[in-house]
Amino acid sequence: MLSREQIIEAAIGLLDAGGESVLTVRALSERLATGSGAISYHVGKRDDLLDAATEMVVTGALATKSGRAGKAPEDEIRVVALALFDAIAEHRWLATRLTLQIVRNPVGPVTVGIFERIGRQLAALGVPQASWFDAASTLVHYILGAISQNARIEGDxxxxxxxxxxxxxxxxxxxxxxxxxxxxxxxxxxxxxxxxDHDDREQFLTGIAIVLDGLTHLG
Incomplete structure (x- = not known):
C-alpha cells in the first residue's frame, strides 16, 4: 500500500532531477503508478507536498548531524549550519523552499527545529537572554542567505x-x-x-565565525 513517506520521497526525486517546475501531481502520479486522489489523500495539494519534501530533507539532515553532549556551543552551531549547507548543495531546489518555510510557517517543524538547535547554544556563548531572538535570527538569516547564494536559484x-x-x-x-x-x-x-580560488564551504564557516565573535560581545 502506498504510504505518505513513499509519495514524499518520490516527490524529492522529481525535485532533485528537475526542480520545482517538473513536480506536478500528474508527473508524480505517473512515477508512482497511482491516481491523483491517493496523493491528495496522503499529502494534500502541491504546496503541501513541497512543504513536506522540505521538512523531510531538513529534519533528516539535522537528525543525521544530531548534537552530542559536551560539544562546544560554537561547534554545535557549525554542525547545524553545515548540515543545512550540505543539504542544499545536494538538493538545489531546497534553498527557496527553506526560506519560504522560515518566513511563512514560524511554528512548523523546520523553523522551530533550526531555531531550537541554534538557540540552545546562545546562553553558553554568553549572549544575554534579552538578545536571544535577535542573535538566533541573525545566525539563521546569515546561514540561509549564504547557502542560498551558493545554490542555483530556482527559475534561473x-x-x-x-x-x-x-x-x-x-x-x-x-x-x-x-x-x-x-x-x-x-x-x-x-x-x-x-x-x-576561494572554497565556498570555508568561506561559509568564516562567516559563521565572524557572526559568533560578534554575538559573544553582546553581554
Missing part, C-alpha cells in the same frame, strides 16, 4: 551547465574585475585572486 534561465556553473562564473567575474582601473578599485584588485 542561465544556459551554464550546473557542474560548470561555479567555475565559469568565477572565471568571468575575476576576469572582469582585473579589467577595472587599479587606481579606482584598489580593493577589488587586491581580492580578485582570493575570489577566484
Amino acid at each position: 534561465t542561465s544556459d551554464v551547465e550546473p557542474g560548470a556553473e561555479r567555475e565559469e562564473f568565477l572565471g568571468a567575474a575575476s576576469a572582469a574585475w582585473r579589467e577595472l582601473a587599479p587606481e579606482d578599485y584598489p580593493f577589488m584588485h587586491a581580492i580578485v585572486g582570493q575570489m577566484a
Whole structure:
C-alpha cells in the first residue's frame, strides 16, 4: 500500500532531477503508478507536498548531524549550519523552499527545529537572554542567505551547465574585475585572486565565525 513517506520521497526525486517546475501531481502520479486522489489523500495539494519534501530533507539532515553532549556551543552551531549547507548543495531546489518555510510557517517543524538547535547554544556563548531572538535570527538569516547564494536559484534561465556553473562564473567575474582601473578599485584588485580560488564551504564557516565573535560581545 502506498504510504505518505513513499509519495514524499518520490516527490524529492522529481525535485532533485528537475526542480520545482517538473513536480506536478500528474508527473508524480505517473512515477508512482497511482491516481491523483491517493496523493491528495496522503499529502494534500502541491504546496503541501513541497512543504513536506522540505521538512523531510531538513529534519533528516539535522537528525543525521544530531548534537552530542559536551560539544562546544560554537561547534554545535557549525554542525547545524553545515548540515543545512550540505543539504542544499545536494538538493538545489531546497534553498527557496527553506526560506519560504522560515518566513511563512514560524511554528512548523523546520523553523522551530533550526531555531531550537541554534538557540540552545546562545546562553553558553554568553549572549544575554534579552538578545536571544535577535542573535538566533541573525545566525539563521546569515546561514540561509549564504547557502542560498551558493545554490542555483530556482527559475534561473542561465544556459551554464550546473557542474560548470561555479567555475565559469568565477572565471568571468575575476576576469572582469582585473579589467577595472587599479587606481579606482584598489580593493577589488587586491581580492580578485582570493575570489577566484576561494572554497565556498570555508568561506561559509568564516562567516559563521565572524557572526559568533560578534554575538559573544553582546553581554
